[in-house]
Amino acid sequence: MEHALGVDVGGTKVATALVATDGTVAGGVKERRHGARDRDELVEAIALSVRKARATAPGPVVGVGLACAGTVDRDTGTVVVSPNLPLKDDPLAALVEHEVGLPVVLDNDVNAALTAEARLGAARGVRNGVMITLGTGVGGALLIEGKIHRGAHGCAGEIGHMIVDAHGDPCRCGGKGCLEAYVAAPGFERIGFRTVGLFERGAFTGELIGRLAEEGSAAAMQSLETIGWWLGVGISNVVSLLDPEVVIVGGGLGNLGELLLGPARRVVRRHPLPPARDRVRVEQAELGTAAGAIGAGLVAWEQRGADAG
Template sequence: MARTTNKYVGVDVGGTKILALLVSGDGEILGRSKRPTEQEWQPLAAQVAAVIDDLLATTGASLTEVDGIGLAVPGVVDSQTGRLVHAPNLAVDDPWLAERIRERYGVPVAVGNDVNLGTLAEAWYGAGRGASSVVGVFVGTGIGGGVVIDGRIHVGAHDQGGEVGHMVTVVDGPPCGCGNLGCWEALASRTAIEREIRKAVDAGRPTVLAAAAEEDHIRSGPIGKALRAGDEVAVEVMTRVAHYLAQGLLTIKHLLDPEVIVLGGGV
């Protein structure tokens, strides 16, 4: 059957959800499907396949129309073999995820770090379009980064290029999830924001965020409301985080001098 246009499946594999998109060759979104990530028992490849199957069923697209599948994963990927080396937010990670998906569907499969690919998307079709060098900084639970130069992702000698969240910003500073001290993401991420708010609450400082601090996660809505109300703790914490965020961005500017720095993420 002759194709009228190239179609591709893109899958964002996250710690809480798996999102699949059917897109045209020029980036138009033709359909989407989503499922929560099961972290305990179901093999990751089976979960990804279930979302892809849902996508094909809901869009009415057949596999013969799909020219390739791209997988974005929250971890370190060996750029030579496609092996998922380390994914700390996936309890059911599978080193050979891409190979299993390739075997199941019989089409080319590419895999890469999610933030690297997000930065590539911004350089190709988003805020960095037309720039020869783009750095993406995505602030969430941690801080992820990606570097794109002349349309290509810079992965570095050990596939860890762009890991800006682990630049040491304050020597002997707060502990980071990576085991180091004073990393950028230990100072300017959602994790840092929550830690500092809880520290203030534990010290007995008055704040409208006291109740929110008792939850597993402090949501952005209450923090924003507290900021607008001039809550002393919220203003102090967010001013400090903004200072460290700006400090890291300045370091990136001096090190790489990119045309564009794209900010994203859930914070």
């Protein structure tokens, strides 16, 4: 049986998945840590993971899909800029292809995750959907009329840098009031610190807040209410602009699930114009951290189909 090899390239880990054309994953998603400090070390780490995974494949491997955070040019296989990889305008697909001798296609990691969710997860059967990932930063991807929309320059889906509070909190991009300043890790810390006032600044992580909320801390719940409210503002903007069937929330902090999605939905039901606000679903992602590698495998299959004509 043939598989495509999906590879999710992170700053400290490479995850791989052998994905059949129907989306079945052979042997689960495997992770390997790496300590790559430059481009060549990263290419070597990816090539090593590809070889290891290929050795365990139950049949031929037809191609490789790479998923990376950042702006990527899928057509040329280039990582334009990445927040967590030592790459800038580097032709990553060609470099890995040279090492492993298989066709390699490159995509943004959230595009890959949404591809997987649309095939196997929370966006099954959907033609118009949006994915938002909450973690160190905010990622986004758009499914429009059944296709991932990459934009004119590979930059579409930068939901985190939509301005929701033009005179508001600083964002690491240098701007003010970006959604990312409220609903990614630094926002959790800042809002938790402001709301709760019980913690040292910097100690208020998503993990801690989730645990406190589960233990019934009213202050933690109040912080999540505020963060979820901002998430709802961001989702409302996406709904006003795109009118999707579903918005899926994933990423590490997305695991807080209903603690964030409940307050977010209350904003979404009130703000965009009807009927969009009444009909859009706001759901947690289903595939978790495996979505990137599985989606990368699906993207490799798509590319193979396109190449075959």
